[in-house]
Amino acid sequence: MPFPSDVIRHLAASKRALSSPAATLDDAVRHCDLFTTLDPREDVNAGDDPHPSIIEVRRRERAGGGDLPEGIATMAARLRKRVRFDLLFEEGDAAAERIAKLSGGCIRHALQIVRDAVNEQDTPPVTAASVDRAAAGMQAAFARALPETYVPVLEHVAKTNRFPDDCKEEVKRALLQHLFVLEYQSGAAEPWWAVHPLVERCRKYRERP
Template sequence: VYQKSEWEAVETELKNEAEFGIGLPKGVPLVARLLTRLTGQIKTGDAVKTEIRQRLDSQIEQLIGRLNELLLRAEIEVRKTSKKAVVVIVDNLDRITFKDFGVGRTSHDALFIEHGEQLCALHCHTVYTVPISMMYGLSARTLCSIFPAYHVLPMIKSHEPRAKGGGDSPEGMNRLRGILGHRIEVDSLCEEDAVTHLCRACGGHPRDLMTLVRHSIEDADESQAKPITRAAVERAEARLVAAFSRMIPEPYFEKLVAVYRTNKIKKDADHQAMLFSQSVLEYANGVEPWHDVHPAVQKLDSFTEVLKNERAKLTAES
């Protein structure tokens, strides 16, 4: 990213900062200081991001080559410890900002389709997280051809689809309780009713489950023998509901109600956006997946109003 003269200038500046006690502590390696500086620059604004991206694009093959040299040395060392291979996991790429560049091209396509060859060029096992919405777009088949060993990770089935009567899924609820048990002392911290509500409110989404737990702990009632009460969980849930209320466009609610009623989505841009924002969640039930509206979205006034009107309309027609 840095040219030689720029590297020398940055190196001198970082050393001076360390001498005067500015920035990171003196004992931190220069490479770590450089990465911290680069990360800070990337976060400063779009102009810096664009400049860094342009410089990297012109050097991408060289960068991959150097990375592969590093990975080769790492694999040699790993095999000395009786391990089989190096695995690189690049998480949170499923959360990168969605931008529509026009002419059917998005920021997701730019990374995973246009740069897919480079992503596959590392000489090691690699795991990338991809937005699930891409599996329902026009680029889905191209994506699958670039990454043939793909796996779609559904939500944990906390409930049954409405076509099968709905209600809690005992297996899924137990799985979610197990996840909780690995993170907190459930029996000593949580009321039983609170645990059940946590598992239902997250919709089977482990990340939302942990978010709800964190907020519940913040709102815990320390005067209670088990501080994570149903009331604390409901306050945490209200924060999640509020977050969805700020992100969902009003025209989406009719489509969300349709998903709620049928447990199916359409393969269009709006439903892709719902999957990306996780206002709609995907579940696996045999070969064909099914979908449902996130429980937090179901509590929004706009959603309940449209659902009420839909039910009244169906009743009148019958």
């Protein structure tokens, strides 16, 4: 189905706007529109793909777990192509790195956190507290949507970076579709999986008996 003319105009305007990173709050919101792509090779279908582009910002558990600095740097660089964090954010470029970690490398969620944090402010700078609240809002949405019956599967994924052998296909599909679990490819023959960082913060996940 073809796009309505107003949507086409919006997309065209967005592409022009991305000739340089946003230096105002209004432009920052526009630049973090999920349908505003930077480069087809980088952000293809970020707004409507059920498995949006995900950058590997974490290490596998067998490699020690924790953050993957080069992945975080790649993700933060993408965000800085859209927004002048050094001008608009209280934490400067460090805010981009923190959002990269909070998103788990999911472009869709990183852009949403930036946009929600910016929308809290009338004038710069976007505070660290605004970033925290934006992430907390996403965490709350995860908590509301997460069935408790999925938590044992998440715990297994967190420990092994794999789904349990007896995991039902519909459960696996739901966890990936709703991004409770993120899939990383990283050029390997087989993908691997990790629980979204904001799901790991949910009380439902942390305090299961």
